[in-house]
Amino acid sequence: MTISPEVMPLDLDTLKEQGGTLAVFAKAKGGTDRALRKVNTLARGQVNRVLDSEAFEKAPAGSVHTINVPFGLAVEAVLIVKLGETPTETDLRKIGAKLVTSAKGGSLNILMPKIKSVSEVVKGAMLRTYAFNQHKSKSDDTLPQIFVHSDDTDGLATDMDAAKAEVAGVHFTRDLVNEPSNILTTTEFANRLTALTEHGLTVKVLEEPELASLGMGALLGVGQGSESPSKVVVMEHMGGGDEAPLALVGKGVVFDTGGISLKPAGGMEDMTMDMGGAGVVSGVMKTLAMRKAKANVVGLVGLVENMPDGKAQRPGDVVTSMKGDTIEVINTDAEGRLVLADVLWYAQETYNPSGIVDLATLTGAIIVGLGHENAGVFSNHDDFVANFLTAASEADEGAWRMPLGDAYDELIKSQFADMKNVGGRTAGSITAAQFLLRFIKDDMPWIHLDIAGTASVKTSTSYAPKGATGWGVRALNHMVAKYYEG
Numbered sequence: 024m025t026i027s028p029e030v031m032p033l034d035l036d037t038l039k040e041q042g043g044t045l046a047v048f049a050k051a052k053g054g055t056d057r058a059l060r061k062v063n064t065l066a067r068g069q070v071n072r073v074l075d076s077e078a079f080e081k082a083p084a085g086s087v088h089t090i091n092v093p094f095g096l097a098v099e100a101v102l103i104v105k106l107g108e109t110p111t112e113t114d115l116r117k118i119g120a121k122l123v124t125s126a127k128g129g130s131l132n133i134l135m136p137k138i139k140s141v142s143e144v145v146k147g148a149m150l151r152t153y154a155f156n157q158h159k160s161k162s163d164d165t166l167p168q169i170f171v172h173s174d175d176t177d178g179l180a181t182d183m184d185a186a187k188a189e190v191a192g193v194h195f196t197r198d199l200v201n202e203p204s205n206i207l208t209t210t211e212f213a214n215r216l217t218a219l220t221e222h223g224l225t226v227k228v229l230e231e232p233e234l235a236s237l238g239m240g241a242l243l244g245v246g247q248g249s250e251s252p253s254k255v256v257v258m259e260h261m262g263g264g265d266e267a268p269l270a271l272v273g274k275g276v277v278f279d280t281g282g283i284s285l286k287p288a289g290g291m292e293d294m295t296m297d298m299g300g301a302g303v304v305s306g307v308m309k310t311l312a313m314r315k316a317k318a319n320v321v322g323l324v325g326l327v328e329n330m331p332d333g334k335a336q337r338p339g340d341v342v343t344s345m346k347g348d349t350i351e352v353i354n355t356d357a358e359g360r361l362v363l364a365d366v367l368w369y370a371q372e373t374y375n376p377s378g379i380v381d382l383a384t385l386t387g388a389i390i391v392g393l394g395h396e397n398a399g400v401f402s403n404h405d406d407f408v409a410n411f412l413t414a415a416s417e418a419d420e421g422a423w424r425m426p427l428g429d430a431y432d433e434l435i436k437s438q439f440a441d442m443k444n445v446g447g448r449t450a451g452s453i454t455a456a457q458f459l460l461r462f463i464k465d466d467m468p469w470i471h472l473d474i475a476g477t478a479s480v481k482t483s484t485s486y487a488p489k490g491a492t493g494w495g496v497r498a499l500n501h502m503v504a505k506y507y508e509g
Contacts, residue, residue: 026152027187028145028169030180033134035061039096043130043167046102046122048138049074051084058134058172062101066093073103085114087121099128106136112143113419119147120486123167131167137174142182145171149190150486155201185314189500192310193493199302200479200491204278204295209251209326212277212298216256216305216324222312225259239365241344245358246327248282248335255366258308258322268319269507270376271308271499272366274359274383275301275326282329282355283337296491297359299478300382301326303495310500318507323370325362329355341440345369346462351440359383360444360455364462371464378407378468381459382495383475388451390476397421398494399473401456407468414502419485420494421477425453432457 038045038061047059047070055063055074063070073079073088082088084107093101102125104118115138122131122144133148135141154164173179199207199215207215217226231252234243239255246253261268276297280286286294301324308322336342340352345365352361363381370379389399400422402408408424415422431453434446442461446454456471463469477494484492 026166026168028149028171028183030171030173030176030183032176033058033172033174038062039065041132042097042099043128043132044100044102044126045096045098046104046131046133048104048106048134048136050106051108056136058136062096062134065095066090066101067095069093070101070103079105084110085118085121087118087125089125098132100126102126106138110138112140112417115140115143116147116150116419117485119144119149120151123148123151123169126167129167130170132170132172135171135173135179141173142179142186145169145179145183146186146190147486149186150193153194153197153487155198155490158203188310188313189497191313192306192500193496195309196302196306196493196496197487197491199305200296200299202295204328207277207295207298209246209254209275209277209328212275212301212326213254213256216258219258219305219309219312222309223260223315224308224312225261227257229255229257237369238343238345238347239369240342241350241361242325242327242365244336244340244342244352245276245282245329245361248332249328249330251277251328254326255369256324256326258305260308260311260316260318260320262311262315262317263319263507266319267377268321268374269503270370270374270379271304271320271322272363272370272379272381273301273304273322273324274298274362274381274385275324276359276362277326277328279329279356279358280331282335282358283331284354284356285331286356293479296479297384298326299384299474299491300472302478302491303382303474303493303499306493306496307499310496311503316503316508318503320503320507321370321374321376323366325366327358327362329358344462348442348461349440351437351443353443353445357445357455359385360458363459367459367462371467376467378404378470379463380411380470380472380499382472384478385473386452386455386475389473392425392452393423393476395476395480397423398477399452400424401427401453401471401473402469403427403460403463404468408470410506411470411498411502414505415498418497418501420498422472422498425456427453427456427460
């Protein structure tokens, strides 16, 4: 469930009767705007008592201070935000998210200060105003309706259009990743992506016969034990000129049992999120289409289900990829790289892109190395990856570059095929990336994002409740805006 904020003129004469929660801003080193002064007057000086307190003085910038049931006002609470002297966009986004979690009552009324990038406050609030309760008969999730009061409603509304498109993509990704796999089958996933044509995307679904004719033996091998048909969905947004598109490729394993190399039962229910990479690609494409990005971007996702069955792929099988390279399957639970191998090759053969970014919940090893704070970043191109890391930092999405090298590549050599799909426990995330690199053409800029630790989390984050985060949508949207548009 998502709630979109409403922008309205700042009318101080109606504040006394305002319900819900009221949010105002105060500078760390004194100085108040007229909204804060008006609220203080109506609340009979209670705001000033907070501002003059030792607790407020010692509190860090960005902190939120609450006055519960203030005298002289109808609201249930007043939230006073302590602003730093020069708050960054990240500071403002986090403030907006904090206001949502601090709100009491059915509405949150934010009295906007006159500061640069104030729309980031609204973006943070929108990102945090999310709940996945589609399958609850009775939901205890309470999300406040957000009202944004500003002296510059036209300017703020314009700035918010792009923010709304980005948040819509993030929430679309969260919905996909949170969805149980009996609902989000490969067919249902493809149907939801086909529906994105209403936003202007061109969407094509490649079914199993066409995948077989293309030679996608690696991808098809993963899904051969499932009743759900394997698919590749291609989404095109051609908003630029004649330049080659940026390609985004996502792993979409709608459920991963591990196949014949069966996972332990404990925690297997979390494998509904193993399509997280495809979810992010889908969210980015929705955002780009909604905001009519002036860039050429194509999103490709491989949709499969990895099940144990009499027809399932076995350890020791050798499959042939679309590229023509053969792969010895040592472990059927290392299936995501098989899916990506064929989709990566198809993307290059079909579009000859300017660069490729792939995303996958690929390895548990990346969680061991980086936890849930950063995605693992692998690349063969320093400038390309530097652009992504800058965009991720500015979007406040954690990302950390990992190494590649010939010594790691040696670990995936096979006795019986051109390569094997795992290299052992040592450097598991790196050998997985080295496997993917074998399906990247010479001189093709490439980034691999291992998002196993960031796609879905057990505790809430700054911008999301526990569950799917939508990590990567904002970073990639920002990367496109910063480096591929105008």
